[in-house]
Amino acid sequence: MAADGTRSRTLISRAQLARGSGRRLYWVCLCAVVLLFTLVFLFPLYWMVSGGFKATSELVRNPPSFVPAHPELAPYRTAWSELHMGRLLLNTLIYAGGALALQLTFCVAAAYSLSKLRPVLGNVILGMMLATMMIPAAILIIPQYLTVLDLPLVHWNLVNSPWVIWLPSVANAFNIFLLKRFFDSIPEDILAAAAIDGAGPLRTLRSIVLPMSRPILGVVSIFTVIAVWKDFLWPLLTLTDPGRMTLNVGVNSAAANMQENVLIAGLAMASLPTIAFFLLFQRNIMSGLTSGAMKG
Incomplete structure (x- = not known):
């Protein structure tokens, strides 16, 4: 029950959250969803920033490398x-x-x-x-x-x-x-x-x-x-x-x-x-x- 006397409806009831298994499942799902959306939004930014540290040959290589093999600041200075x-x-x-x-x-x-x-x-x-x-x-x-x-x-x-x-x-x-x-x-x-x-x-x-x-x-x-x-x-x-x-x-x-x-x-x-x-x-x-x- 909320403070004003109305009942709040959620996907998981308070009784389920009170159990140990329900609480763990809730936090696992929450962290997984937050991590997924974080990766979706941040990965393009990471790919752009890390691409500036790669050499041209490494940048166009297929399959691509997610981490620069030999990071260098020369592209940024140039x-x-x-x-x-x-x-x-x-x-x-x-x-x-x-x-x-x-x-x-x-x-x-x-x-x-x-x-x-x-x-x-x-x-x-x-x-x-x-x-x-x-x-x-x-x-x-x-x-x-x-x-x-x-x-x-x-x-x-x-x-x-x-x-x-x-x-x-x-x-x-x-x-x-x-x-x-x-x-x-x-x-x-x-x-x-x-x-x-x-x-x-x-x-x-x-x-x-x-x-x-x-x-x-x-x-x-x-x-x-x-x-x-x-x-x-x-x-x-x-x-x-x-x-x-x-x-x-x-x-x-x-x-x-x-x-x-x-x-x-x-x-x-x-x-x-x-x-x-x-x-x-x-x-x-x-x-x-x-x-x-x-x-x-």
Whole structure:
């Protein structure tokens, strides 16, 4: 029986878990399932990282070797110097940082307006925003490209500039929806008390709403950075200058002239920052996604 008097249904009853054989069988099955899924998800990463330590002949050998026979760092050093990984990493960090700053600014403003200021036809506007999520991203490539070639009104060509990455990522319907749902869970009594003290909407947002919204802001930040980091098609079309390419585009452009082990080493180095970023902030993802689920 649960604390509220309701009975919880599980695959294994409490009586079976109380027995020694049932408890052992339960833990064996649990550990086996966890180990299986861990191997399924981690093995591709291990294969990529270990492939960078192998010689080219060992990498293409059939049957493959799961452990490098003679590990060497030369492929990683070659990939870092020949692929100009430092420059590509810096470019990608600039693009991701600018997109994050702009998206937080505009998405927070839009979500706060829809949640707390309640403009006329606010639900209609939100519905139209969410409807854009039903449009495949590939369909928008051509209109976006024609737009950045000749920006309306000002007639600027944004190709090979950071703005070509920043502007398309400013408004994100999914992140606006996440932020609005979180803002909806903030009690109105707190905002009413701030209004009585003379705080306007901007002061309330800056001093009360944003400090309470750190979990969901962390989630939006992670989603934004990873989306820019892993994007390939749009930077491939709009960043043709080798000195301005992102990490994915730069590695791909040099793939034709690279040895297999050097290329895999470059791909491993390109993947590690996002993996480390996710591992550091994975708690923010879970807390941010669930913190606005209940009001009060």
